[in-house]
Amino acid sequence: MRTKANNKVKNAQHSPVDHLSEQAFGFSVPEDFHHALYLERKRRERSQRSLYLLLIDVMRMAKEEQDAAIGPIADLLTSMTRETDTKGWYSEGKVIGVLFTEIKSIEKQEIAKKIKHGLEGSLTPAQMEKITISVHDFPQKGEKDQGDPPADPVFYPEVEKKYGNHSGPFQVKRAIDIVGSVAGLILFSPFFLVIALLVKLTSPGPVLFRQERVGLYGKKFTFLKFRTMQVNNDPRVHEEYVKKLIAGAVDGGNGGGGSKPVFKITNDKRVTQVGRILRKTSLDELPQFINVLLGDMSLVGPRPPIPYEVRNYDIWHRCRVVEVKPGITGLWQVMGRSTTSFDEMVRLDIKYSREWSIWLDLKLLAMTPWAVFKGKGAY
Secondary structure (H helix, E strand, O other): OHHHHHHHHHHHOOOHHHHHHHHHOOOEOHHHHHHHHHHHHHHHHHHOOOEEEEEEEOOOOOHHHHHHHHHHHHHHHHHHOOOOOEEEEEEOOOEEEEEEEOOOHHHHHHHHHHHHHHHHHHOOHHHHHOOEEEEEEEOOOOHHHHOOOOOOHHHOHHHHHHHHOOOOHHHHHHHHHHHHHHHHHHHOHHHHHHHHHHHHHHOOOOOEEEEEEEOHHHOEEEEEEEOOEOOOOOOHHHHHHHHHHHOOOOOHHHHOOOOOOOOOOOOOOOEOHHHHHHHHHOHHHOOHHHHHHHOOOEEEOOOOOOHHHHOOOOOHHHHHHHOOOOEEEOHHHHHOHHHOOHHHHHHHHHHHHHHOOHHHHHHHHHHHHHHHHHOOOOO
């Protein structure tokens, strides 16, 4: 009796929207819905089978309007979905989500049309004006060819929650980035002057090399390095090489004397004499402290890819782009650098993302000077 009484008190404390969604219509709370989305996304990364997410945004409705509209919406979704489909709050009191699995692209479009038509018959015109219906495919249709964006952020709510939290460990990580990048810029300021002079005197062109790279959530930013190549070189040489590397079609060593394919082209004729020294010592990467200070990168994280690299990624490779902010150093840079295969590099990046902690960042920062000193895999 006490348990039933407690349940009645608990249910009475829910708003009408909470009661309708969680009790009468079987909507999941955001935490459960996000977890189901995470698991289904992981399955699709390996199987490459399609996943479909429908979102109904009701955040423009006032509370009273939501109380009146959620019932008809829930009734409609219940009648038009299967037991294997997951219904729940993608964002509490703001966005309702339905996760469809094991359906074809044609069926997806039909379901979207039917749900929209059903809502138009169940809600008033005034209510329909205040809701937004969106449909999302995973993997995105045609994304491998376009590569922009590399992944739809809506399928990664746990990443947004992790990096959107302005307190706790990630605030500490950002503080370390700011302090570390400022300290690095001050400490290496004499090197900036000397390197800039050497680059300028030994080859025509700008001192800094600016390139578009892909960061957290697939957002593009301007990546900075000291220029190590002749200007006006053909980027298609590297693009074609990276395409083969990702596909596993590069011979071991790439002429560098190793047994595994390396990420960079060795003995690249486009690299200047000063550039070779800068690359071997990683001094060409010093301007990336500016990227860290601006917030586009972190001191520790995966190497930021070039957009044409991402266009050739397999689905599971994209985890390294959307799940963690890119960095100057990281597991790959310290443990493998350019001597690992591409898949091994991605696995190291994913391992870093899954096992991240402040202690791991500090450990990798401490290991970086020795990795640079050895120069293994630097070309």
